Amino acid sequence: MLKWFFAIFLVVAVFLGFYPFFGKESEKAELHGLPWQIELREDGATEVFGIVIGQTNLATARELLGDDMDMAIVVKADEVGSLEMYYGHYRVGLLGGKMVLQAEADRADIERWQDNAARYDYMASGNAKRFYLSEQHLQDALQSRITGITFIPNVNLDEEVVRGRFGEAAKRIEKDRAVHFLYPDKGLHIAISDDGKDVLQYVSPERFDKLSEPILAQ
Numbered sequence: 001m002l003k004w005f006f007a008i009f010l011v012v013a014v015f016l017g018f019y020p021f022f023g024k025e026s027e028k029a030e031l032h033g034l035p036w037q038i039e040l041r042e043d044g045a046t047e048v049f050g051i052v053i054g055q056t057n058l059a060t061a062r063e064l065l066g067d068d069m070d071m072a073i074v075v076k077a078d079e080v081g082s083l084e085m086y087y088g089h090y091r092v093g094l095l096g097g098k099m100v101l102q103a104e105a106d107r108a109d110i111e112r113w114q115d116n117a118a119r120y121d122y123m124a125s126g127n128a129k130r131f132y133l134s135e136q137h138l139q140d141a142l143q144s145r146i147t148g149i150t151f152i153p154n155v156n157l158d159e160e161v162v163r164g165r166f167g168e169a170a171k172r173i174e175k176d177r178a179v180h181f182l183y184p185d186k187g188l189h190i191a192i193s194d195d196g197k198d199v200l201q202y203v204s205p206e207r208f209d210k211l212s213e214p215i216l217a218q
Helices: 002-022 058-065 107-115 135-141 159-166 205-216
Strands: 046-048 070-076 082-092 095-103 119-122 128-132 146-153 171-175 178-183 188-193 199-203
Touching: 058 082, 058 095, 070 107, 082 107, 107 135, 146 205, 159 178, 159 188, 171 205, 178 205, 188 205, 199 205
Parallel strands: none
Antiparallel strands: 070 082, 070 128, 082 095, 095 146, 119 128, 146 199, 171 178, 178 188, 188 199
């Protein structure tokens, strides 16, 4: 009996995880902040998760998404660090995942914030360090404009779901054991993989060429 209970529970849990992607749009029309709700604005910018990429700053994003976040300078070997704000538990309705907001900052500020970091650790990949900002510099960093968003849903996608929610991609590329879908007009890149987490990356359409360069490279 106990085995049947856990089997039923697992099926329900999986269904609830996928429902936001498979369910009818009319059934969740009241929800906002879903990954496929991308608004193309008259000024050429895109808005997703309530954030206008290239215009909204981190302080406004924190008001929208909540205070349960980390702010850090992420530094890879031999590279200048980048400013990121990280949410480990983004959720809208039944859909959840991890979200990283990349922001624009002067090199001098990045180096200063890194030098005065409250602490640091190594990222899971092992090839980058994460320097957490001190309270002294947090308010300055929050004024930085968001240049990109990375969303990692906590369910795996498939091609049917991607097409159904985001439409036909301008390019579909199989590379590095993943399938990549490129939407330059939306500033969106989706990568689905059988052996890893699926990833959605958002930038402004004018910056999409830079995002897609490594994917298009032979």
